[in-house]
Amino acid sequence: MYRTTLEARIAKKTTKAIVDFSLIEDGDRVLVGLSGGKDSWTLLQILDVLRQRAPIEFSLIAATVDLGYPNFGAEAIRTACRERGWECRIEHTRIAGVMNDLLQPGATPCSLCARLRRGVLYRLATEEGATKLALGHHADDLIETLLLNLLFEGCLKAMPARLTSDAGAHVVIRPLAYVSETETAAYARERRLPIQPACCEACGDFGLERRRMKQLVTDLERERPGVRSSMLKAIRNVIPSHLLDRRLAGTEVVSDES
Numbered sequence: 001m002y003r004t005t006l007e008a009r010i011a012k013k014t015t016k017a018i019v020d021f022s023l024i025e026d027g028d029r030v031l032v033g034l035s036g037g038k039d040s041w042t043l044l045q046i047l048d049v050l051r052q053r054a055p056i057e058f059s060l061i062a063a064t065v066d067l068g069y070p071n072f073g074a075e076a077i078r079t080a081c082r083e084r085g086w087e088c089r090i091e092h093t094r095i096a097g098v099m100n101d102l103l104q105p106g107a108t109p110c111s112l113c114a115r116l117r118r119g120v121l122y123r124l125a126t127e128e129g130a131t132k133l134a135l136g137h138h139a140d141d142l143i144e145t146l147l148l149n150l151l152f153e154g155c156l157k158a159m160p161a162r163l164t165s166d167a168g169a170h171v172v173i174r175p176l177a178y179v180s181e182t183e184t185a186a187y188a189r190e191r192r193l194p195i196q197p198a199c200c201e202a203c204g205d206f207g208l209e210r211r212r213m214k215q216l217v218t219d220l221e222r223e224r225p226g227v228r229s230s231m232l233k234a235i236r237n238v239i240p241s242h243l244l245d246r247r248l249a250g251t252e253v254v255s256d257e258s
């Protein structure tokens, strides 16, 4: 039995993503990127719940990249993991300090920060013998990314549920792809996971476009309830013949009334 209906709902959605995209297989050792925010805590907690019920064997290890900002709650994360019996590795870095030197004038820090952090997670995954790297992106992240790429990048893509890294050395998975942000926030609260406050100055003003997308979806959802789930459904229901990408041009239109 699950503890609550919320836990049951998140477990069901996570299991569906795992099955749909073969995210976790027998014998996997999954390194969970744990930033200390609501999403990554939810991911770690629900994977642990599923691990105890799964018909396959897999293990988990949490990995936190301390970017080097003062007041980061590394000890609170370590303590919470220890209390729950979760293996946890915290890597202290100087990413925050070096970013100013590496950034082009006027550039926003987040994509560079994410790349540097991902590089550390890849290294930790190798060192820990992990076969998968799990990230806490959820359905709202996918929807907002889809809109960002559509409106500002001229590209129709969201985020993959499963991706093999360029060098082929790492498999990145997103088991919360069907779970909403509202659900991750509620679940992290429900399980009393110690959500760490943002300690990066850029948090207040980064990703203006992303926040606009979030607001846009929120406003649309208020006007027309169901917009979010329709967008998520659209990501899962692509009709290549009705796009203009010549790489897909071999796709024959069988019946077209539109």
Ligand code: SF4
Pocket (backbone or CB within 6 Å): 067, 109, 110, 111, 113, 114, 200, 201, 202, 203, 206
């Ligand atoms: S807000 Fe700060 S910590 Fe977060 S991705 Fe951007 S630079 Fe990195």
